[in-house]
Amino acid sequence: MMKKRIREGIGLTALNIFFIVLCFVTLIPILYAVSVSLNGQNSLLSSDFSFIPHDFTLRNYKEVLFGENILTWFQNTVFLAVVTVFLSLLFAVPAAYCFSRRRFPGRKMILKCLVLLNSFPAILSMFAIYRLLRPMGLINHRVGLILVYTGTMAVFSLWNTKGYFDTIPTEIEEAARMDGASDIQVVWKIVLPLAKPSIITTALQVLIYVWNEYIYATTFMTGESKYTLAAGLNSLQATEMTGSWPVFAAASITVSIPVLIIFFLCQKYMTSGLTAGGVKG
């Protein structure tokens, strides 16, 4: 008995050590960036590197926040993200409700097409979208990017909210209608509160997509003052020739923090949406 317990104890300790090492190894790229961004000496090329900065300083962060355009980029990104999320929901929710509750000719066919459309990678549309937006003067214009982002996420938003509406029993709505509620009242007062989880999930997915999108933002926007955070960070990249790795590291951490906070606060929604919705953006 005693022997068995000792064996179990050793096994458990080994397992814990394994996981601690694993977590550390997993986090190395992030920890290294954090450490470099906080390190004062420019001793990057020396080999006495450690994960705890030798000479603690916030200088790199100061440079990121005040020396670069990061505040402008932050404003641009927040603006794009908020407008895109708002428009996505404004367009998706009524459509999703229709497709979930009403029966009309063409409904099934459209739904099937939507699933299929999702297999065209968004990135391959870039050239066509460029040709479409250019005559309208929307290249290098915020409205152009908003259109691209809302459009790219439209199928996902519609499908995700519709999937959730399907799971809400119609009896509640019917009862409300019996009591004389109008269509809009039913949606606004009954369906939307019930569908809150899926709406939050959709909004989060759109938000994170906009926050992380760099390829359209760099191709369609020129001029640093119009960059989003992602495009700006791309331009700060440190290569062998140019850029400063400590500043880039500081910028990377700064950009990631809002996303990390949102992710861990809303982890429940993040995960349920991806699995229940079935269609990944």
Place this chain on the structure above:
Amino acid sequence: MKNRRKDTLISYAWSGPSLILIALMVVFPILYTAYISLTNMNVYHWFDFTIIGLDNYFRALFVFDSGFLSALLATTLWTVVNMIFQLVIAFTLVSLLNVRKVKLRRLYKTLLMFPWAMPGYVSILLWKTGMFNTQFGLLNQWMEKLGHEAVRWLSSDVSAFLCCTVVNLWLALPFMIMIMDGAMQSIDRSYFESAVLDGATWLERTRYITIPAITPIIAPAVIITVFTTFKQFDVVYLLTQQAGAKTGSGFHTILTYAYENAFITNNYGYSSAISMIIFILLLVFSARYQMREEGDR
């Protein structure tokens, strides 16, 4: 009768904005790409392009030198390698996480979620500069300490493929771990208890209880991951193919290959043909796997 028509109209009015947006930003690009794929549009024929029929498709599919077939092959290999590693590693880790009495499992899980929570492009760029960079990359600092010469990790095909695989696994494993962990938690403990009483070993329990029980639960997520892996662009593009900062590796997934032909060598007609081939390939796959589950919801 009139009522029904009015009903239909109302339905389309409500879903109209969304459908118009989709038509404009999703359907139009596909149709336009299909049209351009039949033309010889490129840098030299920017305005005066003419329809040349299926030549671009022919070039992509039957001229091996064009690079499309090898990119397709590389992408298939990439998907298979990544999926095998993802499933095996995630399964092993989740099995270990679910050993009872691991008290800190919540903490470990949270820490292991970090790569997923970070913005993807930030992580990839951090890997590129922080780990693989020849000068200040951590890997080369370690190599130096061990007395080796600095290695250009991203410059040859094979090592670029491996580096991309490592980064992709790093990015994708948290999602897989989460899905598998959820599936494993949902298995009724009493199955295991009675199996232990019957003297089943760990291997037998895994083979006959765990795997059959989690397969249907994780299947949709695995299929989605296969698609996202096959459609991978960010990892390969940001690590090795960035405009102006190419590392010299020839490893392409089909998406980076299509992107390069459109925006680097400006071969729009050819690139559009590739886009259409990719679309058709993905359509065939998704028709097989996704339609059945989702089409009639």
